[in-house]
Amino acid sequence: MNKNFDDFDSENEEIEGEVIFEQSKEQTHKSKESNNNNISNYQIIKSINNTLTCLLEGNKKLINYQQIIRLQSKMSFNAHSIPSILILDYLKRIQLYSKIESSTLICSLIYIDRLCNLGEIILTYYNIHRILFVSILISIKYNEDRYYENVYYAKIAGISCKELKNIEYDFLDIIDFDLFISVDEYLKYKKYLENYSE
Numbered sequence: 001m002n003k004n005f006d007d008f009d010s011e012n013e014e015i016e017g018e019v020i021f022e023q024s025k026e027q028t029h030k031s032k033e034s035n036n037n038n039i040s041n042y043q044i045i046k047s048i049n050n051t052l053t054c055l056l057e058g059n060k061k062l063i064n065y066q067q068i069i070r071l072q073s074k075m076s077f078n079a080h081s082i083p084s085i086l087i088l089d090y091l092k093r094i095q096l097y098s099k100i101e102s103s104t105l106i107c108s109l110i111y112i113d114r115l116c117n118l119g120e121i122i123l124t125y126y127n128i129h130r131i132l133f134v135s136i137l138i139s140i141k142y143n144e145d146r147y148y149e150n151v152y153y154a155k156i157a158g159i160s161c162k163e164l165k166n167i168e169y170d171f172l173d174i175i176d177f178d179l180f181i182s183v184d185e186y187l188k189y190k191k192y193l194e195n196y197s198e
Contacts, residue, residue, distance in 0.1 A: 041095060044105045047193040049088040051109070052132070055123050068122045076167045077127040077134075083158075090129055094136055097156045104143050106190050108135040110181055111171075119174035133157045134167045142179045 059065065072078050085093070094100070112135045115121055123131065133156075140147045150168075154161040 041102050044102050044193050045091045045095060047196040048105060048109055049091055050196055052087055052128060056125055056128060059122055059124060069124055069126060072127060076170045077130045079126050082125045083129045094156060100140055101144060104139045106193060107143055107181055108139040110185060110189050111135040111138060114175045115171060130167055134171045137168060138171060
């Protein structure tokens with residue numbers, strides 16, 4: 001039986017895992033200086049949470065909602081049960097252990113949009129956590145210079161490394177591995193999230 005999000009009720013639980021890089025003194029100094037960026041990240045996290053929660057609640061009111069859940073139940077994105085961790089807490093957890101940039105969070109929302117449009121996927125409380133996590137993971141790998149190994153990210157997600165790999169591949173396959181984001185598209189989503197946080 002695979003681990004699920006219920007295994008990670010404590011935000012302060014330590015994660016163990018090998019990383020593919022050693023943080024340099026310069027990076028450590030940079031992270032200390034960029035504490036103000038954490039405020040920006042938190043605002044974006046709140047905006048993403050509000051956006052996704054609004055979408056999920058809207059989708060839940062669809063007449064064929066139960067049929068949608070059944071049709072999507074065999075997809076790798078779907079969990080067998082609704083995870084107990086709230087989306088906002090989950091985003092905070094990802095930020096805490098991944099130290100991602102605000103641009104990465106913005107790009108992840110763009111990728112979720114592409115997935116839903118190209119794959120005709122409806123966001124539900126059964127698939128949102130996995131879709132959200134893998135969109136951030138893909139965004140990290142594409143947009144950031146340094147990142148951890150999948151075994152580390154799998155522990156953050158609360159799923160096996162093999163399962164994470166399958167979800168990541170399915171996501172990329174549906175969006176046809178199209179990860180390029182134009183400046184205009186990025187700024188459009190950034191402005192939306194900034195406005196949504198006010």
